[in-house]
Amino acid sequence: xxxxxxxxxxxxxxxxxxxxxxQDLTTYVYWCLVSAIYLAYxxxxxW
Amino acid sequence: MLMLIxxxxxxxxxxAIAILAKRRVLTDEDYFVAGRKVSGIVSALTxxxxxxxxxxxxxxxxxxxxSGVGALGFELFYLVGTLFLLSYYxxxxxxxxxxxxxxTPGDMIxxxxxxxxxxxxxxxxxIALIPYTSIQFVSISFLLGNSxxxxxxxxxxxxIIALWALLGGLRSVAWTDAIFGLFMLTMAIxxxxxxxxxxxTSTDHSxxxxxxxxxxxxWTPINFISYTLPWFFFAxxxxxxxQRIFIPKDEKSLRRMVIFFGLFGLVYTILVTLLGLQLRxxxxxxxxxxxxxxxxxxxxxxxxxPEWLGVMIGVSIFAAAITTANSIVLTLSSMFTRDLLxxxxxxxxxxxxxxxxxxxxxxxxxxxxxxxxLAVMSSTILLCQLPLLxxxxxxxxxxxxxxxxxxxxxxxxxxVMFYTKATxxxxxxxxxxxxSFAVFFLASCLEKRFKT
Numbered sequence: 169x170x171x172x173x174x175x176x177x178x179x180x181x182x183x184x185x186x187x188x189x190x191q192d193l194t195t196y197v198y199w200c201l202v203s204a205i206y207l208a209y210x211x212x213x214x215w
Numbered sequence: 216m217l218m219l220i221x222x223x224x225x226x227x228x229x230x231a232i233a234i235l236a237k238r239r240v241l242t243d244e245d246y247f248v249a250g251r252k253v254s255g256i257v258s259a260l261t262x263x264x265x266x267x268x269x270x271x272x273x274x275x276x277x278x279x280x281x282s283g284v285g286a287l288g289f290e291l292f293y294l295v296g297t298l299f300l301l302s303y304y305x306x307x308x309x310x311x312x313x314x315x316x317x318x319t320p321g322d323m324i325x326x327x328x329x330x331x332x333x334x335x336x337x338x339x340x341x342i343a344l345i346p347y348t349s350i351q352f353v354s355i356s357f358l359l360g361n362s363x364x365x366x367x368x369x370x371x372x373x374x375i376i377a378l379w380a381l382l383g384g385l386r387s388v389a390w391t392d393a394i395f396g397l398f399m400l401t402m403a404i405x406x407x408x409x410x411x412x413x414x415x416t417s418t419d420h421s422x423x424x425x426x427x428x429x430x431x432x433x434w435t436p437i438n439f440i441s442y443t444l445p446w447f448f449f450a451x452x453x454x455x456x457x458q459r460i461f462i463p464k465d466e467k468s469l470r471r472m473v474i475f476f477g478l479f480g481l482v483y484t485i486l487v488t489l490l491g492l493q494l495r496x497x498x499x500x501x502x503x504x505x506x507x508x509x510x511x512x513x514x515x516x517x518x519x520x521p522e523w524l525g526v527m528i529g530v531s532i533f534a535a536a537i538t539t540a541n542s543i544v545l546t547l548s549s550m551f552t553r554d555l556l557x558x559x560x561x562x563x564x565x566x567x568x569x570x571x572x573x574x575x576x577x578x579x580x581x582x583x584x585x586x587x588x589l590a591v592m593s594s595t596i597l598l599c600q601l602p603l604l605x606x607x608x609x610x611x612x613x614x615x616x617x618x619x620x621x622x623x624x625x626x627x628x629x630x631v632m633f634y635t636k637a638t639x640x641x642x643x644x645x646x647x648x649x650x651s652f653a654v655f656f657l658a659s660c661l662e663k664r665f666k667t
Contacts, residue, residue, distance in 0.1 A: 170303055177295050184288065185436060189428050191421045196284045196492070200485055203291045207477040210302045214470075 177206055218362040221526045225534065226375055229391045230382075236390035237383030246384035246561045247318045247549040253389055253462040255471025260393035261542070262459045262472060263479040266297075266449070267396075268539035269354040271487050272403065272532045276516075277509030279491025280498075283426025285434030287488040289442045294480045296447035301473045304451065305460045307608055309469050312461040319546070320457040320604070321554030327607045329615030330557070332622065336600060337550040339626050340454055343596040345575055348543045351536040352579035358514070358529055366580055373576040376541040380548070380568045384561075385462065388541050395534035400479065402531035403486040409520055410493040413502060422499045423492070441642035445594035451604050452597040455546040490516075544571050592633050598647045599625020602655035610659070614666075617658035625651035 180202050184195045240246045253261075279286040308323070317323055321333040356368030363371070379387050425431040429439065450456055463469040494516055497503035503519070506512045513532075517525040548567035552558050599622050606613050613621075628650040632643045639646075 174299050177299060181288065181292055181295060184284075184429050185439070191424060191427050193284075193420055193427065195428050196287055196488075199284070199288050199291050200481070203295055203481055206295050206298060207474070207481060210298050210477065211474045214302045 177202075216362075217522055217526050218359065218529060221530045222359075222362070222371070222533065225530050226371075229375065229379060229395070229537075232391050232394055233379040233382040233387035236387045238386055240384055240561055243549070243552065243559045243561055243564055244316065244318055245386075246564050247545065247553075248312075248458065248461045249384065249386040249389060251313065251462060252464045253386070253468070255463060255468035256475060257389050257393045258459065258463045258468060258472035259475035259479065260396040261389040261462075261538075262456060262476045263483070264392035264396035264399070264535070264538035265455055265459065265542035266476075266539075267399070267480070267483060267535060268351055269358075269532050269536035271483065272399075272406075272528070272535060273354060273358075273510060273513045275484075275487050276491040276494070277506075277512040279488045280495045280506065280512045281509040282433035283423065283428075283431060283495075284488070284492070285429045285431065285439060286491065287484065288429060288434070289439065289446075290484045290488065291481075292443045293446040293449060294477065294484060297450040297480070298473065298477050300448070300450040301460075301476075304608065305469060305473060306466065308457065308460045309463065309466070311607075317461060318458075319549045319553050320454045320600075321550050323607055324603055324618065325554065328603065328613060328618035331615050332603065332618035333554045335619050335622050336603070337554040339599070339622055340550065340597065341547055341571075342626075343593040344454075344543050344547060345571070346578060347593040348540050348575045349578035351540040352575060353582065355533055355536045356579070358532055369576050369579050372537065372540070373572050375537055376544055377569055377572040380541050380545045380572075381565055384564070385545060388538075388545055389462070392538045392542065395531075395538055396479070399531045399535050399538075400483055400486075402528045403483060403490070405524060406516070406528050407486050407490050407493070409524060410490050410497070410516065413497055413519075414493070414500070415502060416500050418496065418500050420492075420496065423496060426492075426495065437640075437642065441644065444642060444644040444648075445598055448598060448601055449594065452594070452600050454550060455542045457604075458546050458549065459542075540575070544568055544575065547571050592629060592643075595633075595644045595647055596626055596629045598644055599629065599651045601648065602652050606655065610655075612659035612663060613655060614659070614662050617655060617662045620658045621651050621655040624654040 184198060188195050188198060244250055275286060275290060311317060315326060321337055324336055325333040352369050352372045355372050356365045359368040379391050420427060430436055463472050494503050494512060498505045504515060506515050517528060545568065548564050548571055551567045552564045556563060602621050603618050625647050629643060629647045632638050632646055
């Protein structure tokens with residue numbers, strides 16, 4: 169389960185390398201959002 | 216002159232905090248892990264200040280300016296990796312530490328594998344971290360270039376680092392980290408706001424072209440992995456942050472430490488990379504000089520803003536370097552005292568604080584190239600510990616010999632590949648991990664067979 173979680177996070181962080189190629193702040197915002205969502209998940213669902 | 220006054224104020228305030236935080240130190244547990252009685256918020260701030268060095272406001276701003284949003288991806292990869300590892304391993308490490316009175320990461324290794332591997336680990340970690348710490352001194356001295364000589368900057372840094380660590384050990388270091396961690400964050404906010412106020416022409420970000428996406432000419436997949444992989448495991452392989460897992464007073468505080476560190480890291484990373492991107496945009500529209508050396512982006516920015524603001528941001532960078540360096544010095548001192556000498560003496564710990572600080576200062580003053588090389592390599596070198604640390608929780612195999620061989624093999628791989636540049640198309644960090652894990656499993660099987 170933990171390995172799957174790690175894999176999902178790593179894959180989500182890799183998406184800009186495959187799927188985002190826009191000349192605006194989409195990649196920037198995407199990475200910030202993924203990190204923020206993961207932090208929220210850790211804060212709410214762990215412990 | 217204003218810089219010198221600000222530094223003097225910084226030193227006085229920091230010393231006052233260190234004295235106020237000081238409690239009676241009776242045991243090495245009090246000295247090195249503050250008696251395991253630190254609150255969640257202070258733990259989070261000391262974790263953040265220890266992690267985020269001068270690299271953020273100098274190196275990462277320049278890297279973002281030079282290479283674009285990939286720099287944010289690299290730094291956030293580190294953050295999510297750390298959150299993943301901390302949320303899973305920190306409760307286990309904290310419990311083990313409390314039950315078995317662990318003070319250093321080496322204590323965990325001694326308990327699981329034996330003394331020899333812990334001693335070897337202390338030596339290899341020092342080889343990786345002393346040059347890395349000396350780079351913090353060098354950065355400070357370059358930053359203070361207009362205010363004092365290079366050597367004076369090194370001596371000033373060394374005095375502050377040793378003094379705060381000597382006063383009350385980790386408690387003093389943690390409190391100065393906490394206060395100055397908040398100061399670093401505040402000044403980063405000021406820097407970003409000022410950089411946006413410098414823009415007089417309205418424009419959109421499309422001018423930045425390939426800097427807005429990955430892969431680009433800098434952030435190729437291989438380059439991204441080379442940068443990211445060593446830092447992804449930072450939370451487990453860097454002893455100064457592993458030791459911080461021992462300090463929260465209870466599990467609730469540990470949880471707070473992880474969450475608030477994550478919040479600090481996310482906000483700080485966004486601010487710093489936003490500053491780098493904004494300065495690059497200003498260069499593109501001719502409102503900021505085009506800087507070819509990426510380490511000079513922040514100094515150029517500081518020279519263009521009002522003096523008082525430049526001095527405040529400069530002091531925050533100074534603070535970031537000091538908070539990282541004094542934490543490493545204290546951790547290395549604990550590893551020398553407990554893991555190498557097997558001593559529990561607080562005075563021995565203090566003596567090592569002075570000795571290590573002096574060694575770091577001497578390294579820094581000489582400025583030979585290999586210091587820079589080793590500092591760049593430090594996170595990669597530290598990866599050789601990963602099989603051992605994961606083995607504490609996941610593998611039943613492995614003893615003193617296999618653990619020592621793993622460390623030696625991983626360390627040698629890193630050094631040989633770094634100096635010969637023979638990496639066979641893969642990042643050195645991948646080779647270090649492959650070799651370390653292969654040697655660990657192979658040597659563990661052989662060790663088991665010879666014992667039975």
